[in-house]
Amino acid sequence: xxxxxxxxxYLIKTRGQQVTLSCSPISGHRSVSWxxxxxxxxxxxxxxxxxxxxxxxxxxPGRFSGRQFSNSxxxxxxxxxxxxxxxxxxxxxxxxxxxxFPGTEAFFGQGTRLTVV
Amino acid sequence: ILNVEQxxxxxxxxxxxxxxxxxxxxxxxxxxxxxxxxxxxxxxxxLFVMTLNGDEKKKxxxxxxxxxxxxxxxxxxxxxxxxxxxxxxxxxxxxxxNLFFGTGTRLTVIP
Numbered sequence: 001x002x003x004x005x006x007x008x009x010y011l012i013k014t015r016g017q018q019v020t021l022s023c024s025p026i027s028g029h030r031s032v033s034w035x036x037x038x039x040x041x042x043x044x045x046x047x048x049x050x051x052x053x054x055x056x057x058x059x060x061p062g063r064f065s066g067r068q069f070s071n072s073x074x075x076x077x078x079x080x081x082x083x084x085x086x087x088x089x090x091x092x093x094x095x096x097x098x099x100x101f102p103g104t105e106a107f108f109g110q111g112t113r114l115t116v117v
Numbered sequence: 118i119l120n121v122e123q124x125x126x127x128x129x130x131x132x133x134x135x136x137x138x139x140x141x142x143x144x145x146x147x148x149x150x151x152x153x154x155x156x157x158x159x160x161x162x163x164l165f166v167m168t169l170n171g172d173e174k175k176k177x178x179x180x181x182x183x184x185x186x187x188x189x190x191x192x193x194x195x196x197x198x199x200x201x202x203x204x205x206x207x208x209x210x211x212x213x214x215n216l217f218f219g220t221g222t223r224l225t226v227i228p
Binding site: 003004032033035040041042043044045048058090092102103104106107108109110111113 | 121148149151154158159160161162163164167168206208210212215216217218219220221
């Protein structure tokens with residue numbers, strides 16, 4: 001069974017540009033969550049999508065957005081990039097939506113490392 | 118924003134030593150506590166998910182305990198090996214399936 005796939009693995013963008021990251025979940029998983037990791041910080045929750053609907057959103061500005069397609073693949077978009085957006089972005093997939101079954105395991109991709117210059 | 122704290126931040130142990138780390142989390146609105154191992158350039162790998170107070174889980178030389186009433190979990194590694202070198206993350210799960218992560222404990226096992 002293929003794991004969670006994130007593309008691209010590395011990305012360099014200029015301040016002010018926008019970027020789109022992609023996440024393909026494990027087959028059969030309908031929930032995709034996105035996290036940001038910056039140096040010295042734990043993984044920070046961005047948002048969760050389930051069956052093409054955003055169910056939850058973390059405390060990030062509106063420049064961060066996402067969507068999910070009918071095949072459960074998800075994209076995350078960051079507009080008007082800032083230097084502080086440089087981070088590792090991880091996505092995780094789960095079989096069930098959040099809160100349905102406590103302790104549902106989340107499987108992570110390897111992440112996309114975004115550098116904003 | 119929920120506060121999940123892990124200690125120590127980093128740890129160096131000799132091969133063969135046993136070690137343990139702590140994860141502290143809020144004692145209210147608890148759904149589950151997750152432990153992950155994250156090796157450099159790889160995906161975080163789930164080790165344990167615990168949902169009940171008093172839960173103890175074991176996988177090989179690694180085990181974990183959970184105390185939801187006081188809000189802490191311990192991860193133990195018995196007889197550390199170089200391949201155990203990684204960052205160990207804990208994550209507190211609330212009802213909305215947000216995982217609130219600690220900043221991790223970076224373990225280095227010296228051969």
